[in-house]
Amino acid sequence: MTADIIIEALVKIGLVLTINLTLVAYLVLAERKVSAFIQNRLGPNRVGPWGMFQSFADVGKLFFKEDIVPAAANKFVHTLAPLISISVAISTFAVIPFGNTIAINGQEYKLMIGDVNIGILFILALTSLGVYGIVLAGWSSNNKYSLLGGLRASAQMISYELSMGLSVIGVILIAGTLQLDKIVVQQGEYLWGVIPAWNIVLQPIGFITFLIASFAETNRLPFDLPEAEPELVGGYHTEYSGMKFGLFFLAEYANMITASAVIVTLYLGGWQFPFLEYLGLSPLVMTLAQMGAFAVKVALALFFFIVVRWTVPRFRYDQLMDLGWKVMLPLALANIVVTGFFLLFR
Amino acid sequence: MEKFLEKSIPVRRKNLTFWQKLYIPAILSGLKITMTEFFKPSVTIRYPEERTVMPESFRGRPVLVAENGTERCVACGLCARVCPALAIEVQAGETELGKERYPERFEINMVRCIFCGFCEEVCPEEAIIMSQEYELVFTSQKEALFGKDKLMKPIEEVQTRLDFLRKNR
Ligand code: SF4
Numbered sequence A: 001m002t003a004d005i006i007i008e009a010l011v012k013i014g015l016v017l018t019i020n021l022t023l024v025a026y027l028v029l030a031e032r033k034v035s036a037f038i039q040n041r042l043g044p045n046r047v048g049p050w051g052m053f054q055s056f057a058d059v060g061k062l063f064f065k066e067d068i069v070p071a072a073a074n075k076f077v078h079t080l081a082p083l084i085s086i087s088v089a090i091s092t093f094a095v096i097p098f099g100n101t102i103a104i105n106g107q108e109y110k111l112m113i114g115d116v117n118i119g120i121l122f123i124l125a126l127t128s129l130g131v132y133g134i135v136l137a138g139w140s141s142n143n144k145y146s147l148l149g150g151l152r153a154s155a156q157m158i159s160y161e162l163s164m165g166l167s168v169i170g171v172i173l174i175a176g177t178l179q180l181d182k183i184v185v186q187q188g189e190y191l192w193g194v195i196p197a198w199n200i201v202l203q204p205i206g207f208i209t210f211l212i213a214s215f216a217e218t219n220r221l222p223f224d225l226p227e228a229e230p231e232l233v234g235g236y237h238t239e240y241s242g243m244k245f246g247l248f249f250l251a252e253y254a255n256m257i258t259a260s261a262v263i264v265t266l267y268l269g270g271w272q273f274p275f276l277e278y279l280g281l282s283p284l285v286m287t288l289a290q291m292g293a294f295a296v297k298v299a300l301a302l303f304f305f306i307v308v309r310w311t312v313p314r315f316r317y318d319q320l321m322d323l324g325w326k327v328m329l330p331l332a333l334a335n336i337v338v339t340g341f342f343l344l345f346r
Numbered sequence B: 001m002e003k004f005l006e007k008s009i010p011v012r013r014k015n016l017t018f019w020q021k022l023y024i025p026a027i028l029s030g031l032k033i034t035m036t037e038f039f040k041p042s043v044t045i046r047y048p049e050e051r052t053v054m055p056e057s058f059r060g061r062p063v064l065v066a067e068n069g070t071e072r073c074v075a076c077g078l079c080a081r082v083c084p085a086l087a088i089e090v091q092a093g094e095t096e097l098g099k100e101r102y103p104e105r106f107e108i109n110m111v112r113c114i115f116c117g118f119c120e121e122v123c124p125e126e127a128i129i130m131s132q133e134y135e136l137v138f139t140s141q142k143e144a145l146f147g148k149d150k151l152m153k154p155i156e157e158v159q160t161r162l163d164f165l166r167k168n169r
């Protein structure tokens, strides 16, 4: 029995990890392509058709680059930091349900790796661990720009984690559970029989604050102050080279995928596709269609992440803090109050 | 000057309307712009596969016009005289043809040439003109000495430039 569980978990981990890492490679390509199209360019198109293998060539190149550690750096922490970043970024995906249950040989398997009953807390906890990677990288490099980047990252993440957590509370209040798969199942219902009861409909304000906080958590433009190139050289990864830099780079994109998956799960109905159950499909086809729906939603969210990066300029630091504490926090709090009253008096 | 200074001091606008303070409409209009650009065709020319077609007014490398296999040049030496970069060397010889003189040797040092087009302008015979070729690669100084073999071009290939010169001179 225990062996069964371990094998099941390992198979799922292997699958999700492979898909995730491939997705990261193609997300980097997608970002370069989308930015190129927005600027009326073509983007990478030399390595393979449409530049399909560009990312793999880049990773190959990074592996053969010299790995330079500054003489005055703390070597152990300097090596540890990118590892923290990448492992946190990848392991957050463990609790995200990417489909309903699938039946193989008469046995039901849940399509998520870790079926924990505190899914949301797990995600929040891990994403806050991610800041350690950046802060330690900034500190251990013994470079003032890196340190500034690291400090900015910690201040930014702490400020935005607050509103992130608070906006999630609205969802938890409605769902009455921390379990992500249950939250997704609840979003399969319909309001007045027509509108899918996705949390984006029930929690529009919470959705916006969560979305903005996700951008800040993933250090994406307009909140990429920790690595603001014009001011901080490269921010926390100024002193990184070779594959260590590559790990930070991959972590940023892995974080983006996780953030999109969390947004989809919490607010956009997860793997639910409205009115799919009326088509009378067989359970297997149904599950596959739902996984497809999840993938499409995540892809759209990622596209949104990318397009925003090439649209909105970077915030100034005081604007960032203003937005975090004076706008997002009150909004998220008000959202909780309104949701609470609504649930009390309906 | 004073007025200019006053203008350049950054002013923080305080009289924004609620709609402007919301931020989101501004972001949406920005997204609209990027999305329309996204679907517009790209302006990139995939260089080795595609090449720009140069307009006739383009001054590429100078070439000698060849009519029926012989050059039009009468070796008057005006081009060599006018060339500001001293890139041209002409050595005259006698020929049985009607023009009586021809360049025994005609060399342009492409490392020196600055593509000014003076040679083309001064030539009395329309014998040296600027082509539309811009790809010049050499690996040594010797290779950069273009003799008659490399400079001669059949008149059909440079007709557009000749027409352009007739019209605009
Ligand atoms: S000016 Fe014209 S004709 Fe005279 S030498 Fe030069 S190319 Fe020949």
Ligand code: SF4
Pocket (backbone or CB within 6 Å): B062, B079, B082, B083, B084, B085, B086, B087, B088, B108, B112, B113, B114, B115, B116, B117, B118, B119, B120
């Ligand atoms: S283009 Fe100018 S520099 Fe070049 S050969 Fe003619 S006159 Fe000399």
